Amino acid sequence: MANEQEMVTINVDGQEIKVPKGVMLVEATKVVNVEIPVFCYHPKLDPVGMCRMCLVEIGNPGKNKDGTPMVDEEGRAVIQWMPKLMTACTTPVSEGLHCRTANERVADAWRGTLEFLLTSHPLDCPVCDKGGECPLQDLTFAFGPDMSRFYKRNKYQFEKPIPLGDLIWLDRERCIYCARCVRFQEQIAGDPVLKFADRNRGQEIVTYSDPPFDSYFSGNTTDICPVGALTTEDFRFKARVWELKNVPSICNHCSVGCNTVLGTRTDDVKRVMPRQNEWVNEMWLCDKGRFGHHFLRAGDRLTTPLIRENNTFRPASWEEALRVVADRLAETMASYGSASIGGIAGDRAANEDLYLFARFIREVVGSNNIDFRLQWPTNSGIEEALPMVGLTSGSNLGELGKNALILTIGANLEEEQPVTYLRLRKAVLQGAQLLVAQSRETKEMKDATQALLLQPGSEPYLAAALLKAVLAGGQTDMSKIGGAPEVTAAIEALSADDLAAQSGQEATRIQALATSILAAEQLIIMVGREALA
Ligand code: SF4
Ligand code: SF4
Ligand code: FES
Structure with missing residues (x-):
């Protein structure tokens, strides 16, 4: 059960609220519908305080030299306001914190930050793909100056968009240097392939991987870029966003089932965007799920049912096809x-x-x-084992942290279930142990707390060796698993040293893994395609 969070009382524009201690002020104020404008802050990324958009007045209850609370003549706490405005995105809330967002000083700061950002921004909204869903556009309308003191010729100009990779384009004039893209690649995707180069007005985002922007998750940077600096090759100039009819859907490229929104226009899918679901994909998609929608228009795609007659197929209506299936089922x-x-x-x-x-x-x-199942034998015990060590309908990968141990055998998660790979990476950052056993180097090996490089084809021996060591621990109840007596007897008949030798591992290493498995409070085992082949 999750630990109960300590709550603190803070004051936002005169309203007292209780919020969990330590959350950032920019999140806490949402409790009373006070939305502080942000650019660089993103709830899934570590805060950096780079853009200065979220400046507010912050104060704390004063203390006398002897440590007692300062009070006025009427016994009310005296608030000592910071002389300068502070960034709400980097301020964790603490007991008694006061914040003011609705006054001319704060409004002037927000106006000033926007004017400053726009001094080097082309304001080419009419031809920008972000137009209509652009935080810079929206915040400028809400809080910005009503006119610019700069002419376009005064602005620093870059050559218009350049490819960052095969899938993503960069318009350097539009970049506001928030580093969301850089941080996403480092912190979430685990592919630190973007960086800033140069300084001042000449500063720009560059990729230094070969091939350029080499990441399975690159499309997410275009979602979180708060301006039109990053756009996708796939959607550029395909439609204005307000023309799209958005239809909720589920990605079917792998079994993760990421939640998506299909942006359609004139009965055609123009783009695939993530739909937030904290239990499944948070707010991310892999590039396969995002860009792999062109099969919908493939010339050889079946668009009508076919009925086999005399060993050839003839097109049929859905009504006729369903009638044939229903009749066959009824006859059988x-x-x-x-x-x-x-x-x-x-x-x-x-x-x-x-x-x-x-x-x-x-x-x-x-x-x-x-x-x-097409690859598992029947009566393999998988139905009973799944709720014990697998992912089922109640599983929430977001809760995996300390006390959890994830064992992957013969899996290449970034290839097989890309967004599950992101979730496991995050679980490791939250303290979970990740044990990876694979016969070739995979990306999750870099994130693993322990990684075993196996001999190709030796996955079953490793699994048997681990099971033997775990059963020897005497803490495992196999009684609910179908076929357990036979499996247990077969495992007991095998020699631990032989199994270790056939898996190419030291027996002591296997014993150490089994000890970690037995100590884990939450255990998840994932068996990948290479172990099943
Ligand atoms: S490209 Fe976009 S996300 Fe990256 S730093 Fe520039 S504005 Fe921020
Ligand atoms: S991980 Fe990628 S391919 Fe799999 S469901 Fe999610 S978006 Fe689709
Ligand atoms: S959002 Fe706080 S400094 Fe950028």
Whole structure:
């Protein structure tokens, strides 16, 4: 159970509120609907206080020299206001903190910061893809000056957009140097391939990987860039954002099931954006999920049902195709019974579709033969083991931290489930242990607390060696797992030294891993494609 957070009382524009101790002031004020404008601050990134947009007045209850609280003649606490405005995005709240956002001094600071940012900004909103959903545009309308004291010819000008990589373009004139893109790549994606180069007005974002901007998560930088400096090759000049009809959807490129929004126009998908779901993808997508929508328009895509007749396919209407399927199901049920029918669903279908499919097979057909596995033998015990050490419908990867241990065997998560890789990376930063066993170097090995480089094909031996060592610990209840007596007997008959030798690992190393597994309060085991092949 999560620890109860310590609460503190703070005062925002005269209103007293209770908020968790230590949250940043910029988040705390939202409790009373006071939205402090930000550019560099992002709730998923470490604060840096670079843009100075969030300046507010901050004060704390004063103390006398003897440490007693300062009070006025009427016994009220005396607030000692900081002489200068402070950044709300880097100020953690503490007991008694006071903040003022609604006065001319703060308004003047916000106006000044915006005017300063616009001194080197091209203001080419009519041809900027960010126009219509641009924080710089919105905050300028809300808090900025009503006219500029600078002509375009006074502004520092760069050559118009340059490719940062195959997928992302950079318009250097529009960059406001917030470093969100740099921090995303370092802190979230684990691909630190962007940096600032040069200084002052000549400062610019550069990529120093080869190939350029080499990251599976590069598209996310265009979402969090607060201006139109970063845009995607895929969506540039395809539509104005207010023309899009946004439809909630689920990515089906892998089994993570990231929540998405399809931006459509004239019945065509123009872009795929993340839809925030803290349990699944937070607010991220991998580039496969974001840019891999062109198959929708592929010339060889099936667009109508086909019915096989005399070993050839003929196009049919949905009505006819569904009638054929229904008739075949009814005939089979009548001749052989409902149990003769089974349903296999793909791991890329959405939960809602899988739910409906399961109900159809169970309640309409009357069969309990439903599965999703093509690679696992039946009666492997996986159904029973999944809720114990796997990811199921109640799993929340965001809660993994200290006390959690994640073991991956033969998996290359960045390839197989890219956004799960991001979640595990974050879990490690939150204190979880990540044990990676793979037969070749993968990116998660760099994040792992322990990594084993296996001999190719030796994953089953490692799994058996670990299971033997864990069972020897005597703390594991296998009684609920189907086939457990046979598995336990088979494992006991094997020699620990032989298993260790066949997995290419020292027996002491395997024992150390088993000890970590036994000590973990939360255990997740992920078996990847290479171990299943
Ligand atoms: S490119 Fe965008 S996200 Fe990156 S520093 Fe510039 S404004 Fe910020
Ligand atoms: S990780 Fe990537 S491919 Fe998988 S569901 Fe999410 S966006 Fe789609
Ligand atoms: S948002 Fe606080 S300094 Fe940028």
